[in-house]
Amino acid sequence: MEENKDLADFAIQHAIELGCEYVEARLEHTNANGFVIKNGIPQISSFNKISGLGIRFLINKELGFLSTNDLKKEVIKRLLEKAIKSTKVGSRIGEETKLADEEAHKDVYEVKQKIKLGNVDPEEKMKILLDAEKEIMGLKINVPGRFISLSDQVTTEYLVNSDGTQLLATVPKVSFFYFLTIQENTKTSQRYWQYGNSGGFEFVKKWNVAKILTDEVMAQHKNLKQGIKAPKGKMDLVAAPQVVGIMVHESAGHPYEADRIFGREAAQAGESFISPDMVNTIIGSDVVNVVDDPAIENSYGFYKYDNEGTKARRKWLIKEGKINEFLHNRETAVYMDLKSNGSSRAVDYDKESIVRMSNTFMLPGDYSEEELIEGVKHGIYMKNFMEWNIDDKRLNQKYVGAEAYLIKNGKITDHVISPKLEISTPDLYNAVDAVAKNTEFHSGNCGKGEPMQAIPVWFGGPSIRLRNVRIK
Numbered sequence: 001m002e003e004n005k006d007l008a009d010f011a012i013q014h015a016i017e018l019g020c021e022y023v024e025a026r027l028e029h030t031n032a033n034g035f036v037i038k039n040g041i042p043q044i045s046s047f048n049k050i051s052g053l054g055i056r057f058l059i060n061k062e063l064g065f066l067s068t069n070d071l072k073k074e075v076i077k078r079l080l081e082k083a084i085k086s087t088k089v090g091s092r093i094g095e096e097t098k099l100a101d102e103e104a105h106k107d108v109y110e111v112k113q114k115i116k117l118g119n120v121d122p123e124e125k126m127k128i129l130l131d132a133e134k135e136i137m138g139l140k141i142n143v144p145g146r147f148i149s150l151s152d153q154v155t156t157e158y159l160v161n162s163d164g165t166q167l168l169a170t171v172p173k174v175s176f177f178y179f180l181t182i183q184e185n186t187k188t189s190q191r192y193w194q195y196g197n198s199g200g201f202e203f204v205k206k207w208n209v210a211k212i213l214t215d216e217v218m219a220q221h222k223n224l225k226q227g228i229k230a231p232k233g234k235m236d237l238v239a240a241p242q243v244v245g246i247m248v249h250e251s252a253g254h255p256y257e258a259d260r261i262f263g264r265e266a267a268q269a270g271e272s273f274i275s276p277d278m279v280n281t282i283i284g285s286d287v288v289n290v291v292d293d294p295a296i297e298n299s300y301g302f303y304k305y306d307n308e309g310t311k312a313r314r315k316w317l318i319k320e321g322k323i324n325e326f327l328h329n330r331e332t333a334v335y336m337d338l339k340s341n342g343s344s345r346a347v348d349y350d351k352e353s354i355v356r357m358s359n360t361f362m363l364p365g366d367y368s369e370e371e372l373i374e375g376v377k378h379g380i381y382m383k384n385f386m387e388w389n390i391d392d393k394r395l396n397q398k399y400v401g402a403e404a405y406l407i408k409n410g411k412i413t414d415h416v417i418s419p420k421l422e423i424s425t426p427d428l429y430n431a432v433d434a435v436a437k438n439t440e441f442h443s444g445n446c447g448k449g450e451p452m453q454a455i456p457v458w459f460g461g462p463s464i465r466l467r468n469v470r471i472k
Helices: 002-017 073-092 124-136 202-207 209-227 241-256 332-336 369-374 425-430
Strands: 024-036 046-059 062-068 104-110 147-159 166-184 187-198 233-240 290-292 315-319 360-362 379-382 385-390 396-401 404-408 411-417 420-424 431-437 442-450 453-461 463-470
Touching: 002 046, 002 073, 024 124, 024 209, 024 369, 024 442, 046 073, 046 104, 062 073, 073 315, 124 147, 147 209, 166 202, 166 209, 187 202, 187 209, 187 442, 202 209, 202 290, 209 411, 233 241, 233 369, 233 385, 241 290, 241 315, 241 385, 241 396, 241 425, 241 442, 241 453, 315 411, 369 411, 379 396, 420 463, 425 463
Parallel strands: 104 166, 233 379, 360 453
Antiparallel strands: 024 046, 024 147, 046 062, 147 166, 166 187, 233 463, 290 315, 290 360, 379 404, 385 396, 396 420, 404 411, 431 463, 442 453
């Protein structure tokens, strides 16, 4: 990385000499490893080293972008001149682009590893998966589909721009993912989930992969074996943190992405039911508070500065039931006469940074989960989900419970199979009458953009209680 930093600095200088009004260069080096077993059989493991440079520039009020993994000065010079020339031609018919002013930052930071990923042998990483597989099979439960993966990476990024920003960041990440199919007679249940952190191998040890998987298999098997048909009609629902996390991510995170609001994502990831003039509009009850916060230490979506060099901060998407702010980069912020709030991210050097979530979650309330349940006369407790979907505008959505239970007179009773909640986003948040304090964070790789960028995020929150919603 050190020997190539001068190439990023050169790109800035040369682009300015060629007439660019603004330019940024992002040099990245990543060491990544991946391990997979499928139905007990180890698959091909991956050991990757990836280096490259991405350059974004503004000329004639038109944005251009190029990337290369051929880190030679003459190559960068040639590609930059070619890209600037073609962007100038396109600016004759293109849309005028402005970028919000941003303070320059200079910083060096690193997420520390208690157990360095590079010091852990591949055999030890694979053994964790094989031991988990052995534990699953020892349960004597029919699990015909078992996909388990463990991955890690360390990325060092050097970001410079023509405003004077110089940032050097090193962020290690670890991730564990599973997809299980559990069968009992003619009934089947499928569960997938992911764990992820920024940090070292200490988090893998903390997760206890074998216990996570065996607990999951036993819970789903018991639900299939003992579960009754889910009741239908209007009733109360207590949603646990895993369910709340996906709800918040899909119906409060994505529709608050400003590029989606202004139509840039319409042909790719979709649109938004939110419009710019809806700030301060009531969208839910006053106990609903949703934030996006990239600065949480060791979170999967952690960063100190975004990929435009803007300092990260907590964004209040919904505050006391009202739409409060959107996720902005420097380009979208101009449309609302604002500054960027540090929401521009790219998954790799060869992708343009776009408006993204980081760690999106509902803030805790004052109740215990038990108190939420005690307040329900007849309803459903949905601990996690097997399926979800939502429309392109993030308005109408559906959640299908995996491990779920019937609530009678304030107590959890029978297992129920596949309760389904179908609801609109305003109805969802307006139905929330109480929020617990048992906050959990869960991990995912959120997809967006063209080409697709699956970027690390956390989502979550505490348990919530929804009153009088329709279960199908």
